[in-house]
Amino acid sequence: MSVPNAASLKVDRSAKTLRELSLEKMRDAILNDHFKPGERLVERTLCAQLDVSRSIVREVLRHLETEGLVESIPYQGPVVARLDSGQAAQIYEIRALLEGHAARLCAEKASDDMIARLSELNDRIHAAFGRNDFAEVMARTADFYEAMFAGSGMTVAWGVVQSLNARINRLRAVTISSTGRRADAAAEMARLVKALKDRDPDAAQDASQAHVRHVAAIAAKRLAELG
Template identity: 70%
Template sequence: MSSKEGSSLKIDRSVKTLRELTLEKMRDAILSAYFKPGERLVERTLCDELGVSRSIVREVLRHLETEGLVESIPHQGPVVATLDADKAAQIYEIRALLEGHAARLCAERADTALLEQLALINSQIQAAFRAGDFHGVLQQTSAFYELMFHGSGQSMAWEIVQSLNARINRLRAMTISSSGRAAEAAEEMRLLVDALQKRDAQAAHDASVAHVRRVASIAARKLAELAEESDQAAAQSGDLARAP
């Protein structure tokens, strides 16, 4: 893999440990599709691009493998994990179950200050959408759900969500860029926040589940398109290989 022109993965070491900064940089690079699904992650090249040692690169790649963002291929080494439609569907099913339940309990249990904070974070999500700041959308959305689970008292459920968070954000990065998604997401989140603030537990549950099901349908469509493009590319490659 060659270095990308006009981009830099160099690490700012001023705040966190070098390993933490490298992990964040690599995770963001995969979520933003700087590294594409199936792309080889060559240690020597990554050392040069990131400006870190090979031992740190190896640690980070192992960690990303536990998050489901990297996979090791025999005789090839680490590559960016491909997005699997069946696994994505399972992730959305888990989200619907856990987030719907958390939304219901949050409406019943959370104090007024927490609900106001959720409304504020949602306004920041929508501002990031309008600004085209998809990284900001991902960050604020994760913060919203962490707070909602906290308000619901479902700490163990949040741990389960966190274990999937890298894959959730990878899917989220794909869906939030779809045409018209900003307006749709704003309305879906408005319904959820309104239900929470009115302490309407059933409406909060329904709004949360409806939101997950909508993004699940978008992800399924996009993954099908990617699979079709991959099949076409493979077919063209085979045609070229057979050409005289």
């Protein structure tokens, strides 16, 4: 996974708003481990790196705090949030419940076109793994789950998942490059897609929850190694 340098954080003023671009740059920098857990985020330094005003930097840091990527420490200021194994376990438990039920409902009532879309996205995830393009893996994985929730009709549940997306993606960044993950992920996702194609709600729910449980175990091990 590529790590941005200070120059690459500079914002292109021609697209979106400066706040949106700055937020994307900072979020990606944290997910890519450019800023380490516990590292202080100094406003003046970030203003220079992003080439934006201090007010924008403050807005971005406040937003990242709501996403769980930044925390404010008394007498120290904002720092990159440390990965907490207890919180990670809760996030995976929520994922297992919501994604499992979404998979069940998707198998029951998604359109044939939606099932085909999910199969296509899974193929793209597998291809990205083959290129070691982990950014693409994460992007297409997010697309897969968005489509699965859309197919299930669970729009409110998807909103809950989206509120955790930054932390989910941070955990994905920890687990995605682990040894053997490519083969395991391919097998797990193939099982899920087959269950969806077979219109088998029980198998779809089981496959989805088994996938989350496996990733949760990998994350717990990696977080223990990281201290």
